Amino acid sequence: MRAPGVGRIIAAQLTARFPNGMSSLAILLHVEHITGSYGAAGLVLASASVGQAVAGPITSRWMGRWGMRRVLTLTLAVCVLSFLGLAFLALPLPGYMALGLIAGLSTPPVQSAVRTIYPKLVNSSQLTPLFSLDASLQEIIWIVAPVVITIVSTQVGSQQGLLLVAAVLVAGGAWFILSPEVGRVRIPRSRRGFGAVVLKPPVLLATVIGFLLIGACSAVEVGVVKTFDEGGLQAGLVLAVFSLGSLIGGLASGRVPIGPWAMARRLAIVAVGLSLTMFSLNVFWLGGTLIAAGIGIAPALAVLFAITSASVKFSETAEAYGWVGTGQLIGAAAGSAVAGFLIDRSGSPAGAYLAATLFAAVGLIVSVVFVRAFPDLRHRDASPIPDTEAVPLP
Incomplete structure (x- = not known):
């Protein structure tokens, strides 16, 4: 943590990835609230999961072709618009599934980006401890995020839950994208x-x-x-x-x-x-x-x-x-x-x-x-x- 930039990039990437622990529950609770069906909510959630699984290697590879900031900015913008669409648009089930798929496909590849940056921030002897610290601190996401989104979506409103996801996406994503370390590290084209x-x-x-x-x-x-x-x-x-x-x-x-x-x-x-x-x-x-x-x-x-x-x-x-x-x-x-x-x-x-x-x-x-x-x-x-x-x- 004493190495220059490490504390900042860890905090930024944890904030940028925080919506990962909220998005599934937010989608599930909102679609169930709108349709009255957990089955329908499950289909939308499955669409989002399929999108994430398919996009992971593709968008990560794009960072070597077009640069990290460009890919992260593009995916972030599309992902935020998808969640806003889920929150505000009244659609039939296939429409919600399509938006869920787009949200999954456009999930910013922050995890791939930050683990590519780590070897450039610390010396070789510190890299394995840094990976261990990263794996440990990400548990904060899975401890806090589900509790936060459940409280907001059930006590305030499911639409507000999706808006919270979009807001954290924008704030965390912007913090990470604008971090100096992201601009300094260039991934060569494979x-x-x-x-x-x-x-x-x-x-x-x-x-x-x-x-x-x-x-x-x-x-x-x-x-x-x-x-x-x-x-x-x-x-x-x-x-x-x-x-x-x-x-x-x-x-x-x-x-x-x-x-x-x-x-x-x-x-x-x-x-x-x-x-x-x-x-x-x-x-x-x-x-x-x-x-x-x-x-x-x-x-x-x-x-x-x-x-x-x-x-x-x-x-x-x-x-x-x-x-x-x-x-x-x-x-x-x-x-x-x-x-x-x-x-x-x-x-x-x-x-x-x-x-x-x-x-x-x-x-x-x-x-x-x-x-x-x-x-x-x-x-x-x-x-x-x-x-x-x-x-x-x-």
């Missing part, structure tokens, strides 16, 4: 074809394991909401504790060297903690087991960010993080769907915790089976590979 970077083993592993890890987290959220559907405060507190565990784990592991087995050890913590949730649905038991499981989440995400950065050229980092983000978005949708299916089949929230445990266990198995594909960063830094090219000599 010389490889679109999608080639995801075929690199560490990037592919980061994408697959991110899918499984976020799938587990999403299944937990469904299980907690189902467990305490008659007591929303308890559900919120248990999920906050889950995120708090992740925050603590990320801060504690910031300077732990990342070797090939680092991911397996951190996912083992998550898998064991989640497996214990199935023994009791008592609020204190769930809180204790989830804080234990959460201790491994931010450290595991830090490994994902570090191995991605260390395995690609600087010109490919933004697109690589776009693919990793897409894997996580698909994992969130898959985790929710599988958890919901198991709850319906069993009639008990335990089905969701089983789903979460299975997602985490598969992630652990993948990290063990393919351990040789993980780069050893214990004696090297996580900086991207420099872009080089032939220099003609006279």
Whole structure:
């Protein structure tokens, strides 16, 4: 944090990404309020999620072609207009779905941008701790944002909830875009074809394991909401504790060297903690087991960010993080769907915790089976590979 610009860019990117923790609930509550149907709201939300998943690698790659500020400004403007349309326009369901899709497609690629900037802000020995700090602090978004948007949308109005999302998008996005660090860092244009970077083993592993890890987290959220559907405060507190565990784990592991087995050890913590949730649905038991499981989440995400950065050229980092983000978005949708299916089949929230445990266990198995594909960063830094090219000599 003492390195010049680090504190500013962390604060700016957290503010710019804060709407990510509000937009889903804001859309869900508004469309349900307008149509009276959770099914219709779910379709609009699914459209937005599909848009985000598709756009992630594409808009991230555009930053190497047209520059970060241009791409971020364009996507921000379209995204804000989409939310204003959702708030003010009276449309049939397909119209709301189209606006949801546009909002997802135009989500500013702030996460890819900031993780591309980090290697230019700190020296090589500080990069892995910075990734860990970033993974930890992003938990603030998932602790605070859902509470804020739920209060505004239910107590003030669902339209005002969407307007709040648009306002934070503008404020946070402008702060990030105007940050000097964003203007100073230029991403070289990638010389490889679109999608080639995801075929690199560490990037592919980061994408697959991110899918499984976020799938587990999403299944937990469904299980907690189902467990305490008659007591929303308890559900919120248990999920906050889950995120708090992740925050603590990320801060504690910031300077732990990342070797090939680092991911397996951190996912083992998550898998064991989640497996214990199935023994009791008592609020204190769930809180204790989830804080234990959460201790491994931010450290595991830090490994994902570090191995991605260390395995690609600087010109490919933004697109690589776009693919990793897409894997996580698909994992969130898959985790929710599988958890919901198991709850319906069993009639008990335990089905969701089983789903979460299975997602985490598969992630652990993948990290063990393919351990040789993980780069050893214990004696090297996580900086991207420099872009080089032939220099003609006279």
